[in-house]
Amino acid sequence: MLKMFHNRNATFLLLLCTIFLTWRTCHGGKILIVPLEGSHWVNMDIMIKALHSEGHSVDVVRTNQSWYIKDGFPHYKTITVPVAEAFNHDFVNPILKKIFHIERGESSFWTFASLQLEMFDAMYNIHRITCNMAMSMFKDEDLMNRLKARDYDLVLTDPAWGAGIMLAHALKLPLVYNVRWITSGEGHMAIAPSPLSYIPMTGSGLSDTMSFKQRFQNLLFYFIWQAQDGFLINPQYQAVCDEFFGSEVRFRDLLQGADLWLMRVDFVFEFPRPTMPNVIYMGGFQCKPAKPLPEDLEEFVQSSGEHGVIIMSMGTFVNELPADMTNEIATAFAKLPQKVIWRHKGEKPKSLGDNTLLVDWMPQNDLLGHPKIKLFVMHGGTNGVQEAIYHGVPVVGLPLFFDQYDNLLRLKERGAAKILTLATVDKDDTFLKTIQGVLNEPSYRMNMQRLSRLHRDTPIKPLDSALFWIEFVMRHKGAAHLRTESYKLPWYSYYSVDVFVFLAGALLLILITVLMLIRCLCTTRSKNKMKRD
Template sequence: MSFHACACACLPELHIFMMAGRKTVALAWTLLCALVFGAGVGEVTAGKVLVFPEDGSHWVNMQVILRELHSRGHELTVVRSVRSWYIQETPELYASINVDPPQAESFTAEMFEALLQRSLQLRRMTWLRYFIEQQLDLAFTLRLFHTNALRMISTILDDGELTARLRAERFDLMLTDPAFPAGVLLANYLDLPLVYNVRWLNTGDGHMALAPSPTSFVPMYNSILPARMGLWQRARNLVRYASSMMQERYVLLPIYDELLERHFPPGAELLSMQRRADIWLMRMDFVFDFPRPTMPNIVYIGGFQCRPPRPLPDQLEAFMQSSGDHGVVMMSMGAMIATLPKDIAEAIAAALAELPQKVIWRYTGERPSTLGANTLLLDWFPQNDLLGHPKMRAFISHGGTNGVYEAIYHGVPVVGLPLLFDQFDNLLRLEVRGAGRIVDATTITTASFKEALQDVIGDPAYRDNMGTLSRLHRDRLVSPLDTATFWIEFVMRNKGAAHLRPESWDMPWYTYFGIDVLLLVLSLACLSVLVPVIAIRALWRAVVKKKNKGKVE
């Protein structure tokens, strides 16, 4: 039945509801629309989903989707390492496949602190030395992470009994975070439809693996460049792109060569396996990120973990209310950085102590000696709920993606203190949009940090700009989480989404970049010049030869 016919058929009932008041009419119309439009969306019975997540903050994101899938009746099985930091056995939510790979060097809290110190050291170098040293560090980090991923997937694929059990389960699809390709390789080995919960892939942004990424206006990962670049900036960006491609080709891919030879058909290639994913649930929103080319099977779900604030525990609520009209400033450096270098922590604590606002700081290190009476230190707090509190005035953040999207969702301006990885790029995007300020950790002083805080709190433009981002982020037909679950179920219903894959994925690089066409054009151009020249020369020689022959006679 058409929408018009449905609506007309329901008009008598709607008239009766109208007599009861506007609220009843609104409810009736909402139910009618849900019935009409919902009828066009295919239903999916409870499916079996194999989940291969990544640890750390990536798992925080994945859990949000898993809880939603579980609430919709899907059966979930999570592959996890027995030495996982965050991924625990949670039988009420999912079944676990526990893998015990060979012991390998892994990231610890001490190693992250060493990375932080190294990052501060690099930031004090000239650009050229900084770039070279950074690329060397990146190569080391890639080898470490991907060697651990290799050990994980090797342990699984070498276990014939486990792989047979996985095949026997007849999963409907694989949901994985492809930051490291263990889940990608397992999905290809089991020949499962594949959905990504993705932000990073190999050596950079996930878009780079399948969508055009012109270096003229698409900043590379960790470039700390805006979308509008000058000539020198574009040159730097191009150098980073070339370096990224070389890191991928000569550092990352060889790590998996031996595994591919043992467990996959001849000619199997990791990059081709990565590109074959049916749907890429991209953890970004162009309200925050810079616009760039995309593909039909990329679905944007940035901020899907955000939600309206819940009531705070009584003690925290009392602290928030005690701030009066000045309000509260919140500070968090994320879960992986347990402590800040002592000189930085002391400078920050002294600046916070001079604020009229109350301060809540997630901090687990040695208590700074300059800490003021207005500052509350906690090992953990409900960050999303605090950001949504009406007393919140500013958020001091290291620039992690989850925290940035929560700040955007709740419209709270940010003072950024980037330390590692993508945090510099994330905070640059907020600063460019006038929604925050960045403080350089290598030159931070009590005065400079206090000035930045007072500027962000006191200048209404920061809150107004962040409020604009928040309205744009929320102004959508379907929530990011509902969008993610729809497309996961879409892949279940249709056994994949091959119709969304562009032909470019199967092209050799010289075809994709039109090198063969360029060579053809150049060849035709050369022939168009050479053929007449050769013909004229041949004709001239014939004329001269005939003339000479006539003279001889």
């Protein structure tokens, strides 16, 4: 009898769980995601898992040559677009080799110019590939009909490329960004007022405190970004819009017209600046408490004793540095009392010390949260910087390209990091001295732990905030009440140039009228005087 009762009880609980899960699935939304590859996909995947756990159905658009986005996972389904060319290792590796060669040369105007030209070429080709992918989608009537039939609630995309932006317009769906970068540069620059007197441009190497010379330099970088967007990037997307939507649809308007901007920074990391009501800050949303390390890794970490452990990773794009540089780095590590865990896939350095462990992959977040970790040597990617802040681990930065120097600069300005360049890392024991400087000066750890406390001291976790606002857009079919209308204004209206011209014209007219009256009075008076004489 007791056994029968338990069986009935278990059956009832199973039925209840099934009903609950079915209810969640039926009441969940349908979300179409157009992500970017590499490290951008790593943090988008975290958001997808969170959305799936809330009962939402997620479809992910990828190419048939996808680098990171794989099929067969339970938390999303893939929609594959066939392309002839894609953003992957074959595309990235030649660019990296050129950057290494340029940046390790003598620092000069020509080095800077060469690097900028290389970046221009890389950005042009990235967006060319993206536009080709978008055209493949729009030309595939069967694919577009299937997407429309799915009746999605919104499109979530990374606007560092524009395929998702145009797809949302084609499907007439609300648009949400998982954003730090857009096609034309840093996200804030497109949506919020951005005075160049205290908001540094990406690549300028400046903080929010600038001298006259630095403000002039910042203005030059602004023009460089504008030229890149105006001549190399925006015309490619506009050509797609012209072909499929008509010339009256401007890509810039589509880009700026998103309902919600989920910004992957916060103001613990970012310099204070103007913002907008539809910008939601979720910096560090991918960070979480550390889990226990694998047994072999934990044993290696514990063997470090009182000296602790240094970890080094150059991110998803870079598998290995030039051989002579890796040997110099290995030599420096070998001279330290700390143990070192180094993510490195290339040839084993000849000077590798017994204290250094090379790994193909490391549980970065879990290592950073381990109490024995003393220092993080990194390239300056947004994900790694946010994890270092979350866990309060000081940084030695070795930036390579794009936003990495600017990310590290924000830590340096707050006294939590030192930065090396590729040109100096293997000269005069610079790498070793820099690491020792951060390890031996307690202020670096204290400052980073202060940033960690500030970052964690929030009423709601960043990921929970992001989920709420995504669901908010789904519930209300958009967030038009939060969007500014400024992006619809021509530049002369946005800056009130037409008003100033009108006022100047009115003042000039009044001044001319007064002068003419004075002249008439003077002439009349002169004539009257001559008659009296």
